[in-house]
Amino acid sequence: DGGITQSPKYLFRKEGQNVTLSCEQNLNHDAMYWYRQDPGQGLRLIYYSQIVNDFQKGDIAEGYSVSREKKESFPLTVTSAQKNPTAFYLCASSQGANQPQHFGDGTRLSIL
Amino acid sequence: AQSVTQLDSQVPVFEEAPVELRCNYSSSVSVYLFWYVQYPNQGLQLLLKYLSGSTLVESINGFEAEFNKSQTSFHLRKPSVHISDTAEYFCAVIGNTGFQKLVFGTGTRLLVSP
Numbered sequence: 759d760g761g762i763t764q765s766p767k768y769l770f771r772k773e774g775q776n777v778t779l780s781c782e783q784n785l786n787h788d789a790m791y792w793y794r795q796d797p798g799q800g801l802r803l804i805y806y807s808q809i810v811n812d813f814q815k816g817d818i819a820e821g822y823s824v825s826r827e828k829k830e831s832f833p834l835t836v837t838s839a840q841k842n843p844t845a846f847y848l849c850a851s852s853q854g855a856n857q858p859q860h861f862g863d864g865t866r867l868s869i870l
Numbered sequence: 871a872q873s874v875t876q877l878d879s880q881v882p883v884f885e886e887a888p889v890e891l892r893c894n895y896s897s898s899v900s901v902y903l904f905w906y907v908q909y910p911n912q913g914l915q916l917l918l919k920y921l922s923g924s925t926l927v928e929s930i931n932g933f934e935a936e937f938n939k940s941q942t943s944f945h946l947r948k949p950s951v952h953i954s955d956t957a958e959y960f961c962a963v964i965g966n967t968g969f970q971k972l973v974f975g976t977g978t979r980l981l982v983s984p
Binding site: 860 | 975
């Protein structure tokens with residue numbers, strides 16, 4: 759079955775540590791996205807990529823970085839510069855601009 | 871830019887009762903509209919979408935939504951809810967030209983009790 763796989767499901771970060779969240783899709787979608795979800799705030803866009811080797815900042819990109827070296831992969835790194843990283847992180851993909859986005863099951867990041 | 875307002879943060883309802891979850895949007899351009907459902911500790915699942923054509927769209931599990939351009943609304947309805955419908959529901963809007971960001975509402979938690 760086609761879909762989006764996020765790993766790990768739970769992740770813990772120590773102070774000063776960078777952590778990387780994995781997102782892989784086998785839907786052959788061109789566009790991929792990373793969102794952060796906090797209680798009562800809905801989803802906020804961190805980064806997005808319309809095509810391989812290209813990505814753009816979303817609304818809350820500070821403290822995060824991404825890469826898009828392969829069509830099927832869009833990893834997100836939460837750097838030590840992100841002072842409040844505790845959240846639920848969701849990866850999504852879509853066939854193209856404005857098309858429905860398909861989501862993975864998320865990664866919950868917590869601070870030790 | 872677009873924005874979405876979901877006025878109700880939580881809607882409690884009894885099983886087999888009807889329910890309406892409200893969604894209003896604002897946009898200076900034509901839009902596509904979506905409803906997503908999220909179960910605890912899971913990602914979002916697309917429930918239904920309005921891209922063009924008939925303003926009434928339906929899902930396979932009995933939900934429906936109607937696009938009302940004059941009132942800029944896309945309310946979600948179900949005539950008879952089940953316990954299993956308990957979840958968080960997100961309305962989302964995106965401009966339909968060029969590459970635009972999908973904008974989400976803050977969500978409505980539907981609580982169905984026996």
